[in-house]
Amino acid sequence: MTKSGRFTYHILVGLLALGMTYPILWLVASSLKPNNEIFATAYSLIPSRLEFANYVTGWQGFAGTTFATFFKNSFIIVIISTIGAVISSALVAYGLARTRFFGQKFWFACMMVTMMLPHDVIIVPQYVMFAKFGWLSTFKPLIVPHFFGAPFFIFLMMQFIRTIPRELDEAAKIDGCSKYGIFFRIVVPLIVPALITCSIFSFYWRWDDFINPLIYLNNPEKYPVSLALKLFLDGESLNNWGGMFAMATLSLLPVVIVFFIFQKYIVEGISTTGLKG
Amino acid sequence: MKKLRENEHITGYVFSAPFILGFLIFTLYPILSSLYYSFTNYNLMEAPRWLGLANYERMFMEDAKIAKSFQVTFTYVFASVPLRLIFALFVAMILNASTRAVGLYRSAFYLPSLIGGSVAVAIMWQQIFGDKGLVNSFLSLIGIPSSTSWIGNPSTALWTLVALSIWQFGSSMIIFLAGLKNIPRDYYEAASVDGANAVSRFFKITIPLLSPIILFNLTLQTISAFLTFTPAYIISRGEGGPLDQTLLYSLYLYRKAFSHFEMGYASAMAWIMLLIVGIFTALIFKSSTAWVHYESKGD
Structure with missing residues (x-):
């Protein structure tokens, strides 16, 4: 490219990038505008004065339950289910990729089918089942199923484990290592990047999850942030736009922070497996 | 030797146990019970009552709303998926042309899809397209005053x-x-030497x-487009309005199951959805023999 060509290129692509991110910038700007200004000068990204009070009024939440509770709930659900999903998926991935046992191909096929299965199909019967377990209005339906391996993660880790030379396993076996020893001492340290990628995606999916909390939780004290944001749209607090924008911005913050810290793993994860971010 | 092999069977099952148990409890059992519920009338309070095919007949004979929901969902899928892919390919090719600052642009273009599924973004979208939102504000700035809500207007809501x-x-x-980076540059150079222009290079090299x-x-x-739920729920406040214009199939299924507690009917809907998604996946794969080009690794 010529110098002027490069200049035009960066102007055009830069403008496109600005256009793409404008809605997000608008959300952040609106969270810092006084309530009467948000829609009066909606096109503007610059508040006449910085109104941090939105963050205070938004944080107060609904009927005595503050966003401290909602964030705490989100973190409890997200962290526990992520730990469960990653550890259980690693175990299963190793089992399916590196041990030969009766029915192995069958279970691998089951996993692939589960991966393709639309969630809509099992949402009703799972609800009925968890209702019978007495799990409604608890975090259990949102956490426990993740301790049984997530097909997407199992698949991704299996791809990773297959790149580890079998000679390593053989050498460890000769040194007296059991299959369990091989898993913990050789495989786990080598698949750390895959573990990180899976943890990040699990974090995103659980943090954004809306339909499951919507179905299973009915007491606002148990609400995660995603569900709590919906309360801004319900009735009484309909006028607190600033507070709503402020809490929406805060709810995106963990996701964006994780993205900037772990960018490399995310881009690799999407490129190699097509995981949807 | 025999003992060692038996050991490996056990070890395999120990490692795979979480998935096998989870599959049986949280996937297989629910799927089978869903199939059973789909032939019953079940409201959670009383035991399921056998109806035979009545739920399925009702879907196709009596429920006018579901016809609307199909129409809305198909419009959504057929409009959003191709446009999204075309945009994605277009921008990827633009970024692939440059060597510098790609990382920064890539982050800017990726950010929306990173946070796009969240409730926060759905709320943001609702306000952007509201009567006093960002879009109308911009329109009046360039001299096209508009005061109707894009969300509240039945002809624009779905869009x-x-x-x-x-x-x-x-x-x-x-x-x-990632795919574009794997195409060797000499392919393009060779084609250029042979006199191929940018358009034919695109259709003869890039696309295949x-x-x-x-x-x-x-x-x-x-x-995933067939299963979209959160934005439709937030933007229409759980109703699928105006005039059912945003009543995506998943939202209608949710309303049947968890607002009306018609678990049998909702299960039948889920099976029809599974069938549709299955048919479309099969069609895409069937058509792929005609247009997908696999490079033979041998030569």
Whole structure:
């Protein structure tokens, strides 16, 4: 490219990038505008004065339950289910990729089918089942199923484990290592990047999850942030736009922070497996 | 020797146990019970009552809302998936042309798809397209005053959802970008020497070599578009309005199951959805023999 060509290129692509991110910038700007200004000068990204009070009024939440509770709930659900999903998926991935046992191909096929299965199909019967377990209005339906391996993660880790030379396993076996020893001492340290990628995606999916909390939780004290944001749209607090924008911005913050810290793993994860971010 | 082999069977099952148990309890059992519920009338309070095919007949004979919901969902899928992929490929090719600052642009284009599924973004979208929102504000700034809410107007409501979906082209773009980087530059150079222009280079080199990735993207995006729920729920406040224009299939299924507690009917709906998604996936794969080009690794 010529110098002027490069200049035009960066102007055009830069403008496109600005256009793409404008809605997000608008959300952040609106969270810092006084309530009467948000829609009066909606096109503007610059508040006449910085109104941090939105963050205070938004944080107060609904009927005595503050966003401290909602964030705490989100973190409890997200962290526990992520730990469960990653550890259980690693175990299963190793089992399916590196041990030969009766029915192995069958279970691998089951996993692939589960991966393709639309969630809509099992949402009703799972609800009925968890209702019978007495799990409604608890975090259990949102956490426990993740301790049984997530097909997407199992698949991704299996791809990773297959790149580890079998000679390593053989050498460890000769040194007296059991299959369990091989898993913990050789495989786990080598698949750390895959573990990180899976943890990040699990974090995103659980943090954004809306339909499951919507179905299973009915007491606002148990609400995660995603569900709590919906309360801004319900009735009484309909006028607190600033507070709503402020809490929406805060709810995106963990996701964006994780993205900037772990960018490399995310881009690799999407490129190699097509995981949807 | 025999003892060692038996050991490996046990070890295999020990490692795979979480998935096997989870599959039986949280997937297989629910699927089978869903199939059973779909033939019953079940409101959670009383035991399921056998109806035979009545739920399915009702779906296709009596329920006018479900016809509307199909129409809305198909419009959404057929508009948003191709446009999203075209955008993704277009931007990926632009970024592939440059060597500098790609990382920064890539992040900017990826950000919307990173946060796009969240409630926060759905709320943001609702306000952007509201009567006093960002879009109308911009329109009046350039001299086209508009005071109708794009969300509240039945003829535009669904298109705000389509726009939201296209806006999230970032993850597909990253997959395309990785694919483009794998196309050797000498292919293009050789074609240029032979006198091929940019358009024919695109259709003769880029598209065929990317076709497996396009197939992959098309399949995944179509499935997930059929299952879109959160934005439709938030933007229409759980109702699917105005005039059922945003009543995506998943939202209607949710309303049947958890607002009306018609678990049998909702299960029948879920099976029809599974069938439709299955048919579309099969069609995409069937058509792929005609347009997907796999490079033979041998030569």
